[in-house]
Amino acid sequence: MPENNYPKLHNATWPGIVGKGSDSEPIIPFDTLLEKTAAAEVDGVKFDGVDIGLFDEHLGEYLNSEDGASRLADKVSGYNLEIGSLVANVWAGSALGSKESRDVFVEQVRKACVFGQKLREAGVRHGGVVRIDSAVSPEVWSADPTANTKQIAETFRIACDVAADFGEKLAAEGEICWGGMHSWKAMLDTLEAVDRPNMGFQADMSHTFLYLLGYNRPEDRILPADFQWSDRAALEEGLKTMTAKLRPWTFDFHVAQNDGTVHGTGSHDKTGRHCLATDPNGKLDITHDAGYWLRDENGVLTKAFRHICWDGCMFPNSVMGNQQTWNDILAALVKVRKAHGWYQA
Template identity: 60%
Template sequence: MSEHPNNYPKLHNAAWPGVVGKGDDDANPVIPLEEMLDLTAAAEVDGRKFDGVDVFLSDPHISIDSTDEELEKVADMVRSRSLDIGSVVAPVWPPTGGGSAAGGPEEVDAFLKQVRKACEIGRKLRQMGVRPNGVVRIDSATATAAWFEDPATNQSKIADTFKAACDIAEEYDERLAAEGEICWGGMHSWRSMVDLLERVGHPERLGFQADMAHTLLYLLGYNAPEDAILPQNFDWQDQERKAVALHELTHALRPWTIDFHVAQNDATVHGTGSHDKTGRHCLPNDPNGKLDIAKDAGHWLRDEHGDVLQVCRHICWDGCMFPNDVMHQGETWNSILAAMLSVQDAHGWNESVS
């Protein structure tokens, strides 16, 4: 245990890679929540295991309309594997019952209704003792093409919707985190993301969820060339210039960051359906990966003086859209857990157990 002296931030796996991008072909059906929990609980590196999972509040994993009895069953499934639940994803998109945050009154109402349901579930899971920390994850549910039809108006609409979502979150003592994915209008570039957070202006209720795979593409200006920090043909061997670029990016977004996803990216876009053209998640040791995971995570998890921030009580691995045959291999999750441990070792802290 001494080789891994820190016990914070807690190490979580994401359950939603069992759903996102699944079910479109026979080789990659949806992986049930129970199976994702089994894969997570089975991983072990140097005597250490995952501490918890972050979950998707959508069928077929956890219905956004779950009854208390159904939530108790989920809590029992998680507890029985010695895991906790952390952050939860609100299904705010139209196909899952939500609506665009920049849409008309009916769409905005649908968006906010999903936020309320997610906050209520988040609170209930806390009351059940299975969710010690975490946020409710949201995005604008607005395609970039639709946002660009009228950027000023749409950005204002999204900010107003997010302000209303903050009011809901306050009722349930929850915090919302907007994830920086380039496929969502108003959040598609780092400058737009900062602008949106500042317009909402409720840091106690709305913060930023940084995913290392998605935020890497902020540097290249996909969907927003005017906000690129690095050129499209950047030589990724230039570690010094990459570090300077990450410093500029994180200097702007780190003050807002309240939730963190560890991930790898090969500097290309990938996706399916409404998540098209977003950051490609790679396995941690992918030879095409452009991130030094443990080192580059420090740009987010340490302040300008190099001190560990201790803002995120847990960090989560996000690896969407891996083929099922990869996800069913135990070594996949051991390598992921090892990458998570490397981040905890480098930027974590120790809290004694009372």
């Protein structure tokens, strides 16, 4: 495919860590994920890049040395890949809680921005966002929704001001397991309260799918309580309603599949289950339904994202170790780009 085909196609590396570890399956090494990503190919098309989590388990040797960003750039570019969005390790702190915890949260955003700038200077990063969440549970948030949303928004504002100094955008990923982000309405309230031009939303097709069903906040469900999966028309109307609210805020986009259930492994709380692109139980028409995020209400391409990414968090290691998994994921992304992409001269 021509180099000027957009959006670029990225794979996420943090699924090698999320839901893994001493309380689950072993962490999958960063190098293994790069190898699987680089080896994937569908009709001559390959992945353009990776989105990465800034965690010591994968990148400690790079994050904690002066020349780390340069060495990481050399490694990733050696696989003919670029780097896009970064996940800040905000769980070292929290957007809600003590001043110390909130200060740590902001400091992790600052570190991500510094590292992201170095990757740009090294010529391996040409776009993307810094991904955050509230790092607090819906249960803690629900003790005082108004006050807690206000404090989360204040922490996010401080983080936005830090990010702005580096020319970075922050994107809060809408997952049902994060307080103040656990429903479409709670997420919208939080974004509006932050009120910063560089504060936006990261839409993951699997996680946001659970917004329709009101998991962890039934009063905000969009689909009726008696909804049947056979009613595709109602499902599409629900997707239209949700994306109309959140699309204008969306800075970053994950292509994914969901079977209508939640899932958690290791220490990770239950959230929207990421399914294989080929899962027969998947409820999304991936190619068609991605269009609700990639096109406006009139069907016009927004061209809001330089790249799109596949996030396969909490896939079993046996699945992630199979090269066919990556080929199937790439095939799904290629179909999305063919339906909703563009050529930029």
